[in-house]
Amino acid sequence: MDTFIAPTNLELAIETKNLEVIYGDNQAVFDSSLEFPRHKITAIIGASGSGKSTYLRSLNRMHDKSVTVNGQIIYRSVDINQPKINEYEVRKQIGMVFQRPNPFAKSIRNNITFALKKNGITDSRVLEERIETSLKEAALWDEVKDDLDKSALELSGGQQQRLCIARSLSLRPDILLMDEPASALDPISTEKVEATMRKLRKDYTIIIVTHNMQQASRVSDYTAFFHQGRVIEFNRTQDVFQTPHVKMTEDYISGNFG
Amino acid sequence: MDEIKDRLLKPSKATHEDQRGKFISYLSIGLIAVLVISILVFITIHGLAMFTQNGMKISDFLFKTDWNPGKKLIGALPMIVTSFGVTLLSALIATPFAIAVALFMTEFAPKRGAKFLQVIIELLVGIPSVIYGLIGLAIVVPAVRTIYGGTGFGILAGAIVLFVMVLPTITSLTVDSLKAVPRHYRQASLALGATRWQTIYKVILRAATPGILTAVVFGMARAFGEALAVQMVIGNAAMLPQNLTSPSATLTSQLTMGIGNTIMGTLPNNALWSLALLLLIMSLVFNLVVKLIARKGRIK
């Protein structure tokens, strides 16, 4: 299959080498090597079933033991795809936001402090500070600052998703993985989440999976196109969208398939 | 930055937590396994003693009809027949009621009606079997006597009492299986112009059949093992039942009646343990049947 992978020549946050993901007898991701530049937003696009979500979830070791992940994932010059690696620490460094908002059935405050407390942060001043900064970063602070003790389930879908972003940010991760974070949201909420992402770019590396090409072109700096479990094209977003190197990418972007 | 790299390579608190958590949960399930195995082994050993130590024949036990272990007569057939009789009959009566109540709770009045019936069903579960037995003795037995003659004791009285006792089991499991039928089945059927009953009968009940069968089998397992309530209304005569209103005895009633009057290690005592083993085997069989139903349901 014809592929085109452009070199970035930038400082990398994380990269994969020959990554493959296998579910039982089914291989979902083949031989994928990608580089994700630091403090940039990289979008992964592709049709449903192209393996993009599966790929994303292997980056912070979210697959359970029934799934085989082969190849290397280099983060801070360590291959984190090894059994001896502390996967809990990996996930603290590489946070994740999911397709559907999944706040805990707890208060807004506890949604953020729960993981912090379990990680040994108990000083209430530090906790309060983290709540405020994370919620501000996720652009939710102004909407909820007066009732932090309200159940998170009472928030709107968009607010819930931003709470989930804030929750991930509270751990001060390095990289934020987002798996179609706006697909369950209405346009206004989507816009808010995207605005949040653009703001976060200066402090975080963001990798976002989306099937929405407009979204990819709006928010991302780099774009990777997945098809049938393989990386077909990777380049700066404007190049991918305006001058795709591979015919398949062009077809996909112009809506000829998928 | 090396500090973070370091952390990636070392086990942390979370790692230990997970190990500890796994240990606790494995321990618990292991404990249950040990309990089950010990009770199985225990009853098997005692239940086989009659055949191994007292030299009785299994065929006599299963197919002969004279039960008087004190005189070396160990035919358990009357109890086996009666146990199956009350179990089948009670399931037969209970199933339509259970399905009706379950349908009412899921299809007709899923909000208030369901809540109300839920409370009722939980209360039925809460009534102790002794009380069922006493009420059976005070009401069901005389009623059967006036309507059908005889003494009133027998399979019919037992089945009526058991019907009420297994109703909650069958109903709640049926509710679960009806709830598991995907919503769009209903919508699709109704959209095609089917009436509610056609939808229920042709679509929902059909889709839920394996689940309902499972519910019935679990109800039967409960009925098979029930002792005190049945003992009060069955008549406890170790004879093959002539009809539904002739006194007879179930495996459980014979077991509870006799156990205190026999001496450990003697034939009469061992014979009762063999009845217990039979009960155990039956509950295994019921579970096996459930497994088979589940497998068949999945293939369809």
Add this chain to the structure above:
Amino acid sequence: MNAKRSDHLATGLIYTFVAIVVLILFGLIGYILVSGVPHLSWHFLTTPSKAFAAGGGIRDQLFNSLYLLILTLIISFPIALGAGIYLAEYAPDNWVTSVMRTAIEVLSSLPSVVVGLFGYLLFVIQFQMGFSILAGAIALTFFNLPLLTRNIETSLSAVPNLQREAGIALGLSSWKTTTGIILPAAVPGILTGVILSAGRVFGEAAALIYTAGQSAPVLNYGNWNAFDPNSFLNPLRPAETLAVHIWKVNAEGIVPDIDAVSNGTAAVLIIVILIFNISARMLGNRLYNKLTSSK
């Protein structure tokens, strides 16, 4: 037209069946209460039972029932919780798990007489516990474990997987995720299961006759030393429960007021179960709100 008619017919039939079930329940509860409540009095609840004279109460039996219930839950709940977590969160999808599940089902369908006799021979005699609350509680644990385990498992599994992923993605161990996030969300379901199983514990007689025994020795409610044989807290004393009391009074009672004692006890049993169901339901909702929002 035909389809419509059968629709009406079936609907009518279903309503009739439901009505019959409701009537049966009201009949049962009504019968128990009507024949029992007139015998209830403060005196009945607060005096010990009598062996041969009229006017005995059920103080000790009532306490024993509650104590036995608590002890049973103390023993069975942690084990069921661990096992439920195992099945819902850790169990691999293989034959071992399937055998374990079957084992639990078998345990739950064991006839209570059989469990009673097993408990009698093993705990009462072999382990020399004697007829005791402890032996009774262990026997009841046999029934309670499968019910509770299955209930905890389903309650945990009913919590959306997204919640699990959220916890894991925050670098929490799956144990912490389960106990800190999934479990609180499953509390109302678990609580309902506990109530239902408690109802069964409360009404169980067959398994207790041979384990907890059928006598209620004179208890000293001022004696808080659980080692003392006549202390009400001693788990090694024999304890007749309400359900066993009903059974015994009817079987071998020679008190002149058998009906009064038996019906009164039955009414108390039902009332306690009613109170239990209602209050636990309310508590479940309260607890859920508390766990999910503030604090």
Add this chain to the structure above:
Amino acid sequence: MKRSITIALSLLTLLIIVTGCGNKQSQSKKMTIVGSTALQPLVEQVASEYSEKNQDISITVQGGGSGTGLSQVQTGAVLIGNSDVFASQADGIDADKLVDHEVAVVGIVPVVNPKIGVKNLTMQQLQDIFTGKITNWKSVGGKNEEIIVINRAQGSGTRITFEQSVLGKKTAVKSQEQDSNGTVQQIVGSTPGAISYVSFSYVNNKIQPLSIDGVKPNVTNVTTNAWKIWSYEHMYTRKNPGTEVDKFLKYIQSHEVQSKLVKQLGYISIHDMKVSKDANNHVSK
């Protein structure tokens, strides 16, 4: 949540340890008596009076049936085993190793549903009814009503006594069985045509006790053996059970207990008996 699990688990362990220790500490003062449900109320009452007088002793009395009592005392699991039957009558019990203490006498009376209209039977008629030769009350002077025999559970003490006195070596007809005096009383009272037998103390106005050969079932007739269906209540111990046990058994056999509690509970005092009976139903003066 985890903390509560840990607490519960440690409580449990504590409980087991505690109870284990408690067991040993109090063993010297603890006495467990198991067996016959019929004898249980009497022994319970006596035990509670006895421990009121002797504060340092605690006695646990349990039912479980005569068979349980005998096997438990034989294995040494309990100090005293209560039984309605002689140890030698029970299979699997080595009677030579046990010591019998007769503590009360119980009379057993055939009872019928009152509507039958029969108040007296000959011993032969009674035997014929229980062996199935007579099947209608008409044949013995009652209503035209089928006879419904309700026996006691196989192996129960009451049944052994009844069959020994009434049936001799003959075998009873197959029939309904009930395992307690109370249920028999209820069922005979409510079932037309029913006949069974209960201990004297279970006779009430809903059932009709029968005279046999014109002899009334009362205490005086039992003491002289004019009423033939009676048995001892036994408390068995192993040989040399210890002074505490001896003292308790002496107490229960004392005139104080025999003339008060034993009578209140519907038994007959052993001191009133003018005859005695052995395991083979042999009566001597």
